[in-house]
Amino acid sequence: MPRMKQRVTELYLWFERRLGLGKPMIDAAEHPVPENTSSWWYVFGSAATVLFVLQVVTGVLLALVYAPSAGNAWSSLEFLDHNVKLGWFLRALHGWGSDFMIAVVVIHMAQVFFFGAFKFPRELTWIIGVCLLLLTLGMAFTGQVLRFDADAYWGLGIGASIISRVPVIGGALVDILLGGPIIAGPTLSRFFAMHVFVIPGILLALVGLHVWMVLRLGINDWPMPGRIVRRSTYIREYHELTHQTGIPFVPDAAWKDAIFSAAIMLAVIACALLFGPFGPTGQPDPTIIETAPKPDFAFLWIYAVLAYLPPNLETPFMLIAPVLGIGAMLLLPLVAGEGEKHWSRRPVAVLMLTVIAVMLGIFTRLGTYTPWSPIMTAWASDPIPAVYLHDRTPLERQGALVFQNKQCRNCHSIGGAGGLRGPALDNLANQMTEDQIIRQVLQGGGNMPAYGNALNPAETTALVRFLTTLRGNNLPAAVDASRQMVLSGEKATPKGH
The missing domain is CATH 1.20.5 (Single alpha-helices involved in coiled-coils or other helix-helix interfaces)
Structure with a gap:
């Protein structure tokens, strides 16, 4: 030995x-850090670095099998999922690692902002951190495109449409992004190069620079009320604090980073095992236009915001909001580089951070179930509840068969079962007269297509008769008030006049 x-x-x-x-x-x-920085609030940067290493390792292994061509990308992922031992787990690690990395980087940026760690002399450290956040999002987007399934294909089409709205240079930017005017073979090659070489290379360089600046300038000390950051005195005060209370980063402070990073890694592994990899969904097919592409979790909030915007505000929002948001983040340390760091003395900053966090949470939640386009569930194979067939005439029962065979329940529910794209029909006859129902069935309206050419007169008659029986709680059927007035007037008028 x-x-x-x-x-x-x-x-x-x-x-x-x-x-x-x-x-x-x-x-x-072993570089010394202030003792008050040995906190669980200071562990997110190390965790983000560990997750980045995980992405590099799993990405290299995936690249050994993945085929970056339009004709083979989808099938190579299917091969990884079903034919390569633990290939699905490798993909799941890479996918969930991406989501966790974005979440940790966002939380780290929020913590830095909350603690005032962007102030002098760490302005450039914050600016580099903003760039790292944008590059992390770029990695996630290009990774989604590399799945090259239906969601990726149409999601990229939407992204290209957004870029095309940039004045003057929009068309050129689309050609650069896609390798031409359409999504084709060169598109995937370009995104593969960006995802595997360009963005990771820049990320690696900036991460190294970020770590170097942390070592050179020190870890931000715990903010204290009344401890003002001044360019003329801060460095001297920080060195005095480090000299008086300094502890070596390894092992006195680093053990919390190690424990948190290990917990994050275990969480990624657990999600990979329980939920598996993301996609691929159906093969990309430009002829299928009846689709609802949805981005990955990190971009759901953008998806929801754009869906709620009025059409006339889409282009101004997409062109102006990102520039203002990124510009504000980059200029923040240059504008507010001095002053209080403690959150109790910065109520505007706390309010701003809270509002942004709440908005991101709300729009992300909305993006998970798209309330602007209600869920559509096919129920054509399930029989109509028997309660809706009791005491019905043969014609009304024939209408129930038409309702079933024409798959009306794909969009409408009765008895709490059916699609949610259109309104429930349990109380239809209480809300619409027979004439209105006929007109809606034949001509459509709102989000409902016209079925005048899909139904023959006998089917229409039977269907409408069945729909007129759908009166919730046996309430009276809807009536045409104007027709009642006419009939009342005829009865009141004496014969012969």
């Missing part, structure tokens, strides 16, 4: 004499 230890030491010294990396790495690991 002593001999083995001696050989390992000699090998280490051999490399150290030539590379000289040992001492700088040890100095970096």
Whole structure:
């Protein structure tokens, strides 16, 4: 054993004499930090770095099998899921690792903002962090496109449509993004290059620079009310604090980072095992236009916001809001680089962060179930509840068969069962007269298509008769008030006049 230890030491010294990396790495690991920074609030940066390493490792392994061509991308993922041992688990790790990385980076940015850590002398550290957040989102978007399923195809089409609205250079940007005017083979090659080489390379360089600046400028000390950041005195005050209460980052402060990073990794593994990989859904087919593409979790809030915007506000919002938002984040440390850091002395910052967090949560929730386009569930195979067939005439029962065979329950529910795209029909006859029902069936209206050409007169008559029996709680049927007035007038008028 002593001999083995001696050989390992000699090998280490051999490399150290030539590379000289040992001492700088040890100095970096043991660099002193203020004792008050040994907190669970300061663990998100390390966790994001660990998740980035996970993405690199799993991405390299996936690239060994993935075929970045329009004709083979989808099938290569199917091959990974079903023919490569633990291939599905590898894809799931990569996909869930991406979502966790975005979440951790966003929380880290929020914590930095909340603690005022963007102020002097860490302005550039914050700006680089903003760039890292944007690049992380870029990695997630390009990764979704590489699945090249139906969601990815149409989602990319929507993204290209948004970019095309940029004045003057919109068309050129689309050509650069897609490798031409349409989504084709060159498109996937470009996104593969961005996802595997370009964005990770920039990320790696900026992460290294970010870590270097943290080592050089120190970890932001715990904000204290009344401790003002001034450019003329802060560095001296920080060094005094570090000298008085400093502890080595490894191991005194790093153990919390290690525990939190391990917990995050276990959470990623658990999600990968329980929920599996994302997609691929159906194969991309440009002839199928009746589709509702939905982005990955990180972009659901954008999806919801754009869906709720009036059409005339879409283009101004998409072109102006991102510029203002990113510009404000980049200019923040330059405008507010001095002053209080404690949240109790920065109520506007706390309110702003709270509003943004609540809005992101609400729109993300809305994006998960698209309330602007109600859920459509096919119920054609289920029989109509028997209660709706009791005491019905043969014609009304024939109408129930038409209702079933024409798959009206794909969009409408009765008895609490059926689609939710259209209104429930349990009380239809209480709300619409027979003439109105006939007109709605034949001509359509609102979101309902016209069925005048899909039904023959006998089917229409039977269907309408059945629909007129749908009176909730046996309430009276709807009547045409204007017709009642006419009939009342005729009865009141004496004969012969």
